[in-house]
Amino acid sequence: MKHLIELNNIDKYYKGKNCDLHVLKDISLMINEGEFAAITGSSGSGKSTLMNIIGCLDIPDSGSYTLGGVNIMKTTDKKRAYLRNRKIGFIFQGFNLIHALTAMENVQLPLIYRGVPYRERQIAARRALRLVGLENRLDHKPYELSGGQQQRVAIARAIASDPPVILADEPTGSLDSQSGKLVLEILTALNHKGRTLVIITHDENVAALAQRRIYIKDGKIAASSDLFNNQRNMTV
Numbered sequence: 001m002k003h004l005i006e007l008n009n010i011d012k013y014y015k016g017k018n019c020d021l022h023v024l025k026d027i028s029l030m031i032n033e034g035e036f037a038a039i040t041g042s043s044g045s046g047k048s049t050l051m052n053i054i055g056c057l058d059i060p061d062s063g064s065y066t067l068g069g070v071n072i073m074k075t076t077d078k079k080r081a082y083l084r085n086r087k088i089g090f091i092f093q094g095f096n097l098i099h100a101l102t103a104m105e106n107v108q109l110p111l112i113y114r115g116v117p118y119r120e121r122q123i124a125a126r127r128a129l130r131l132v133g134l135e136n137r138l139d140h141k142p143y144e145l146s147g148g149q150q151q152r153v154a155i156a157r158a159i160a161s162d163p164p165v166i167l168a169d170e171p172t173g174s175l176d177s178q179s180g181k182l183v184l185e186i187l188t189a190l191n192h193k194g195r196t197l198v199i200i201t202h203d204e205n206v207a208a209l210a211q212r213r214i215y216i217k218d219g220k221i222a223a224s225s226d227l228f229n230n231q232r233n234m235t236v
Contacts, residue, residue: 002032002033003030003031003032003033003066004031004032004033004035004067004068004164004165004196005029005030005031005054005066005067005165005196005198006029006030006064006065006066006067007027007028007029007030007053007054007063007064007065008028008063008064008065009026009027009028009062009063009064010024010026010027010028010029010050010053010060010062010063010064010065011024011025011026011027011060011061011062011063012024012046012049012053012058012060012061013061022219023046023049023219024046024049024050024053024060024219025046025218025219025220026063026220027050027063027219027220027221028221029214029221031196031198032196033164033194033196034191034194034195034196035196035197035211035212036188036191036196036197036199036209036210036211036212037197037198037199037210037211037212037213037214038198038199038200038201038206038207038209038210038212038213038214039051039198039199039200039201039214039216040200040201040202040204040207040213040214040215040216041202041215041216041217041222042202042217043202045216045217045218045219046216046218046219046220047200047216048169048200050216051167051169051198051200053065054067054167054198055084055088055090055167056072056080056081056083056084056088057084059072059073059080060073067083067087067165068083068087068164070083085110085113085114085161086114086161086163087163087164087165088163088165088166088167089110089157089158089159089161089163089165089166089167090158090167090168090169091151091154091155091158091166091167091168091169091171091187092154092169092171093169093170093171093173093174094174095142095147095150095151095153095154095174096154097142097150097153097154097157098142099141099142099143100141101141102138102139102140102141103129103134103137103138103139103140103141103142103145103153103156104122104125104126104129104138104139106142106153106157107125107128107129107153107156107157107160108121108122108124108125108160109157110157110160110161111124111125111160111161114161116161124160124161124162125156125160126138127160128156128157128159128160129153129156131156131159131186132152132153132155132156132186133152133182134149134152134153134156137149137153146179147174147175147176147179148175148176148178148179148180148182148183151171151172151174151175151179151183152182152183152186155171155183155186155187159190159195163195164195164196165195165196165197165198166187166190166195166196166197166198167198167199168187168197168198168199168200169199169200170200170201170202171183171184171187171199171201172184172201172203172206173201173202173203184206184209187199188209197210210225211225212224212225213225
């Protein structure tokens with residue numbers, strides 16, 4: 001199976017007042033096309049920083065990162081923005097919807113940035129909202145929707161441009177159990193259709209749905225699914 005995401009010996013530092021903070025330490029990770037991977041770890045472990053690097057929102061200080069055959073370390077800011085828009089769909093815990101816009105308008109935003117013509121945007125946005133069960137909420141603004149519905153709009157926005165990778169940061173963290181279950185059903189269905197899905201989560205029930213779990217501790221990969229399978233006495 002082909003590697004879609006390849007990170008080798010990744011290090012990331014953040015400038016501190018008195019010293020540099022070493023956030024990611026020698027991270028090497030491969031994620032295949034169509035895989036469902038969960039990145040877990042305690043607060044401050046480095047998992048969000050890792051997600052930002054995978055999503056081309058940040059770049060490492062050393063090591064190499066290849067996304068779909070493109071060497072991210074050798075790209076410009078403009079090229080990374082181009083790749084983000086075409087290769088990655090983002091889903092955030094806080095939804096990140098624009099409250100002055102309707103569901104249809106929110107979903108169309110990435111397509112506008114891509115220069116997709118109006119008619120094509122309309123078709124793609126309607127299709128995405130239909131896939132998440134919100135075809136009857138097209139003209140509703142975020143404040144007119146429940147939290148679960150807002151997250152489904154965010155999922156529709158992430159998939160409208162048909163990106164090969166979906167990155168989800170605590171996608172159920174702000175939802176009640178029933179809404180969270182529905183969101184996970186949508187995401188796993190997308191994965192079954194071939195989307196590569198990477199989820200950051202602290203929820204063991206969410207992580208258990210993934211084909212592979214990657215546990216981050218103190219900026220390092222402390223365990224992966226192989227180790228979880230072989231070391232069941234490990235405390236996560």
